[in-house]
Amino acid sequence: MLGLASSPRALRWLSSGVRTQARARALTPAPAPGRISRETAPYSTVPLSYDLHEPAKPVADKQTSPVIFMHGLFGSKKNNRSMSKVLARDLGRYIYTVDLRNHGDSPHHHQHDYPAMASDVAEFIQQHGLKEPTLIGHSMGAKTAMAVALQHPELVANIVSVDNAPVDVRLASDFARYIQGMQKIEEAGVARQADADKILEPYEKSLTIRQFLLGNLHRPDPAQPVQKFRVPLSILARSLDHLGDFPFKDPSQVRFTKPALFVRGTRSKYVPDDVLPLIGQFFPLFELADIDAGHWVISEKPEEFRQAVIRFLEPKE
Incomplete structure (x- = not known):
């Protein structure tokens, strides 16, 4: 000590x-x-x-x-x-x-x-x-x-x-849960943020935090409506322990x-x-x-x- x-x-x-x-x-x-x-x-x-x-x-x-x-x-x-x-x-x-x-x-x-x-x-x-x-x-x-x-x-x-x-410190389980919800959004191939929010809601009840997380969504191909996250979810998922x-x-x-x-x-x-x-x-x-x-x-x-x-x-x- x-x-x-x-x-x-x-x-x-x-x-x-x-x-x-x-x-x-x-x-x-x-x-x-x-x-x-x-x-x-x-x-x-x-x-x-x-x-x-x-x-x-x-x-x-x-x-x-x-x-x-x-x-x-x-x-x-x-x-x-x-x-x-x-x-x-x-x-x-x-x-x-x-x-x-x-x-x-x-x-x-x-x-x-x-x-x-x-x-x-x-x-x-x-x-x-x-x-x-x-x-x-x-x-x-x-x-x-x-x-x-x-x-x-x-x-x-x-x-x-x-x-x-x-x-x-051990990071709160919230962060791993957020990544799970964000991965579900990408798997669903959403085109509207409202649809993404519905998928994320079971993983985070706070609208303010959901809006913060969904601020990472963008359309990588302007010709396609599908939205993806700017942050690499797989990399961040593997790095959560390091961030604590x-x-x-x-x-x-x-x-x-x-x-x-x-x-x-x-x-x-x-x-x-x-x-x-x-x-x-x-x-x-x-x-x-x-x-x-x-x-x-x-x-x-x-x-x-x-x-x-x-x-x-x-x-x-």
Whole structure:
């Protein structure tokens, strides 16, 4: 069992609906891992599709201190479009919303785990010449942001992890059930989203979640009415166990000693109190913002989330 390597210091944020509870600091620094170059990286990277949201009054060019926004499982860059526009406006920074591998318009690849996704994002940062970016990720995107920070700390200024933690957990059975329902839709060869929704309803009662999942449907052949999912269901089905894992196990060997914000939904189970000491070991300068929401923090409480991010990223005196 890991011992407590950090001592929380209470903080208060004067923002409605947001409660910052702790900043943990390491007692001793750990050596940062070396950069994994494209030539020596053990993972084949894929080029990530992205949208660029430009601020009306930029404080720097699009390569300096941008934000890279990453979605969760079954999501895409479209999910964070509205929040990215707001953050670009409020921060004066360019926001890159990306499609992670096997999602949205990014290429499919048989390997779908956090080291591979982290390598994709590191390659994206280097290819676009981005300097000191902030990484924001929700759920699967949160663990990807953590993995990039630990694997390539020299490429990242800070991170915002939304409702996930650097621990191995078993994914809820909901995700496997979603894939079963989505596979049934493809087998049925549906032409209308209403028909797809009827097939999916026995697998998920929430209309909001069904609409989120069905947002992945498209017509690969415009001349044919049959709809398919953009996400490769068979690859994701085989990868579910990997998506519950976290690739770094020993915080005495690797730490991200730059600022990190962990935003959690207080009605979600993904960041329980008992993992906070481990977060402090991997991310000794972490801050914690609690928002009265479930797992879908950004869509459930967008204003509280915006306030938390602005507070974290605004210049400190």
